[in-house]
Amino acid sequence: MQIRDLPFPDPGTPDVRSGLRFLVWLGRRQLGGQLASLVWGLLHFSSVMALPYGVGIAVQSVVERSGTGLALAGGLIALAGVGIAAGDTMLHRTAVTNWITAAARTQQLLARRTAELGSTLTRRVAAGEVVAVSTGDVEKIGWFVEAVSRFLAAALTIVLVCVALLVYQPALGVLVALGVPVMALGVLPLLPRATRLADVQREKAGRATELASDTVAGLRVLRGIGGEELFLDRYRRASQEVRRAAVRSARMWSLITALQVLLPGLLLIAVVWYGIGLVGDGRIDVGELVTVYSAVMLLTYPLRHFEEIAMAYSFSRPSARRAARVLSLERTTGGVAKAGAALGGDLYDPATGLLAPAGQLTAVVCGDPDAAGRLAERLGGHPPEPEGLPSVLLGGVALDDLPLEAARTAVLVQDKDPVLLSGTLAELLDVPASGAVPAEAALTAAECDDVLDALAQASSDEDPATAPITERGRSLSGGQRQRLALARSLVADPEVLVLDEPTSAVDSHTEARIGNGVRTLREGRTTVVFTSSPLLLDRADRVVLVHEGAVEAVGVHRELLRDEPRYRAVVTRDPADAEAPPDGYVAPEGSDGGPGPAQASRTAGVGIGIDIDIEETA
DSSP states (O other): OOGGGOSOSOOOOOOOSSHHHHHHHHHHHTHHHHHHHHHHHHHHHHHHHHHHHHHHHHHHHHHHTOHHHHHHHHHHHHHHHHHHHHHHHHHHHHHHHHHHHHHHHHHHHHHHHHHHHGGGHHHHSOHHHHHHIIIIIHHHHHHHHHHHHHHHHHHHHHHHHHHHHHHHOHHHHHHHHHHHHHHHHTTGGGHHHHHHHHHHHHHHHHHHHHHHHHHHHTHHHHHHHTOHHHHHHHHHHHHHHHHHHHHHHHHHHHHHHHHHHHHHHHHHHHHHHHHHHHHHTTSSOHHHHHHHHHHHHHHHHHHHHHHHHHHHHHHHHHHHHHHHHHHTOOOOOSSOOOTTOOOOSOEEETTTTEEEOTTSEEEEEESOHHHHHHHHHHHTTOOOOTTOOOOOEETTEEGGGSOHHHHHHHEEEEOSSOOOOSEEHHHHTOOOOOSSSOHHHHHHHTTOHHHHHHHHHHSTTSOGGGOEEOGGGTTSOHHHHHHHHHHHHHHHOOSEEEEESTTTTSOHHHHHHHHHHHHHHTTTSEEEEEOOOHHHHTTOSEEEEEETTEEEEEEOHHHHHHHOHHHHHHHHTOGGGGSOOOTTOOOOTTOOOOOOGGGGGGGTTTTTTOOOOOOOOO
């Protein structure tokens, strides 16, 4: 697998029984890359360790005044240099490929699981932990996977060097063979404590990330209640805990690094001390002593990979454990749907009593926007809330009992803040769809004419379909983004379309035309619109008032406006309207209920057709 071939057509089914099993699974999924890295690593390390032999021959040739030996040493050193260059280049290439492919596979698995779980993911796992897993943890997992092959190459090279020294010079070879295991394993007793300290640091860093994520998500509320300083103090304390944990962990790793330098140094002293005595006794040549000394000195290079693999494992283990925890989450289901169950009919929520008859446009009015958003998610077939609320039914079939793909195909939810991905307009509208609604009809119903004109001006060939749309549609106004998202939902043409405040960022004149367009285009299909706009409510076949988690009134807009004080208060944005109207009050013919004083800003552009972007900016 090459980097240019990413993403994977199928990242596979991971073993998520534990973090270690997940790491092993990742390594087995890319055995070819691991083997290639191992081979190039052996070439690189063996070439490095061949240098002492060439240097030893050169020194001995100088002592013996042998030109032939000196030429042989030069050729050997040159050949080792070529091996070092080629091996290092390809080792780095294959190692980085292993790192990136392992990280990419993990990210694909996380993205797939996130898409399957939807909004329920953050109900079961803290948002900060999700962020930590998908960013820093992915890199650490990839680091360990790619470090394994380099470690194995280094370990095999060390074994080969010890065997070669035993054959080349048994007297010194025995000393090296005994000293190398001590160098490699001397730090082993310190690794458990170092791993524990690293785990503590990661846990504290994860909690700090969660706190930061939750604080940012609720920043607007915190500003409203004056709680910024309180949460700032909490994050400051959490940050200091992370710093202290990192310092403690760094001290332990610095001790391990110091031992990795000290132990080889002691072995070098022993080799030189013993070797000088052997040279004085005439048992070995000076060149042989230089060879053994150089070999021991260069052994510190592959020995570093013992420390690296220990660090990589200690840092990646908690990361892999968190990733496995997220990947092990499953979409809960209440049972198994009957085979061949038709995905159609009335949409009914037993928890609230909300009924959306098949083929009709149903408007839902909620005084609490957050409650409206949660109800919209439930209607989309997301798993029940922690309280165990019953599943929404479509034609008598529980959405939770349907396969995820079938549930998402049957019911599409567009939330308050739909996301536009970067790309062209054609790519934006290229979504799984029934094919019954052409893109042109959806754009017309969503009143996107001015958006198309703006995109055409930005396109090199004046074709809006090829015009680029920046990430999240930042180059567009809030009203334009909202209307393009609505057009995308209309193109999908699901059996049931749930829209949560689809016109909150457009002016009333445009809103009225959108209401007519959606009603016409979705005729015969079930549509649920969460809104408090009189312009949309007056165009609905059925209006439902939901208060405190239950249906309180059902009817058409004008009847509810006349008979239901609470409905009138929500629609007009005026608490005074909660009082009952005078006896004999009748909504004026042709009236849509009219906006209250608080809605004046929304209707300011009606006369001249201005698209007012009223979204809040940070």
